[in-house]
Amino acid sequence: MDLDFIQKYTPMYIEAGVITLRIAFIGILGSIIIGLLCSLIRYYKIPIIQRLVGIYIELSRNTPLLIQLFFLYFGLPKVGIVLSSEACAIVGLIFLGGSYMSEAFRSGLEAVHNSQIEMGLSLGLTRYQVIRYVLLPQAISVSIPAFAANVIFLIKETSVFSAVALADLMFVAKDLIGLYYKTNEALLMLVIAYLIILLPISILFSLLERKLRYAGFGN
């Protein structure tokens, strides 16, 4: 182990870690929005759009992110759509994450019993109020475990972005291995960097899941 080397290149890893985190954050936020929209569309069975959403979900869930990225980054410029590697990464992550989030939310929505919604309506709540005060609070608490798994999954998937020349953690590690042949040090720092990012999130979510009170109405 070459400690000087580790010390010298730690700032590079920190910088790359920040990029990884930033893209993951934007991507996950986008995925949540897309996922929420898609799950509501499928839940309310809005005609035609529902079909399209279904196709999108199957396409995105059954193909690897790497191929989606290659298509965005190398394929699309051929028809005149040029995206920077960062834009590609974010679009790719949202395309992938949207469907996973949608499935997580949908399982939550479907766990809320129909009678709850009917009760809400019969109490004179508007449709919006039913969603806001009856449906979502219960659905969210049910879908938290799947949601947490998806967040960690999406952060892990960011490691693929090095393949479209985004200077993330993987990219830096690969660079250092190629430049200085310090494989052990570079890989050790890579592992530690991912542990620092993901371990707290993983622990936080498992604490949250333990604390979570399920809205268990009538069962």
Add this chain to the structure above:
Amino acid sequence: MQDLGISVLFQGKNFIRLLGGLWITVRISLISVIISILLGIVLGMIMTMKNPVISAITKIYLEFVRIMPQLVLLFLVYFGVTKAFGIHLSGELSAIIVFSIWGTAEMGDLVRGALVSIPKHQYESGKAIGLTNIQIFRYIIIPQTVRRLLPLAINLVTRMIKTTSLIALIGVVEVVKVGQQIIDASRLSVPSAALWIYGVIFFLYFIVCYPISLLATKLEKVWKD
């Protein structure tokens, strides 16, 4: 214009080569899946033991493998092991090792979950009607576990196949790499090859994974208690 870009697929043996690459992808995932299922069942049974040392070790293994991105694991084995021990592992072998390590962890957790989800009274009722331990497992526990497990295990197969796309990044010549070769070879004759080739690979993955995940969803519905 480039509206004939798709023709690159039918030049020479390009499409056959892509399918050959796809087969390598699928083969690596199948080998890893079989190893993962076998070892995962063992791991899952070990994890239900109440020995604190064993449960600590398995927990650390599980957490580590699940937290590390698969690409990092691939790098660790492909570059790290080679450097640290001086053994040369081929890309394909390191891929199988990594996916087996990862798959065993995931499968082990699924098996553990399925075993734990079977209520205690099932064992007790078995005993009460005079079955031996082997009979309890054979006729009561295993059939119920399999029903809970199989849809999840099938989902793991599609995840495995999708993750296999990463091995192009450690230099294994599979469907993505073959695609890149075709694109490079026809850079001048068909400039829009990248769009078509990656589009085709996208659908190839879909065609492989979709039926499998459909099967998982169907089984889940059929076997819902």
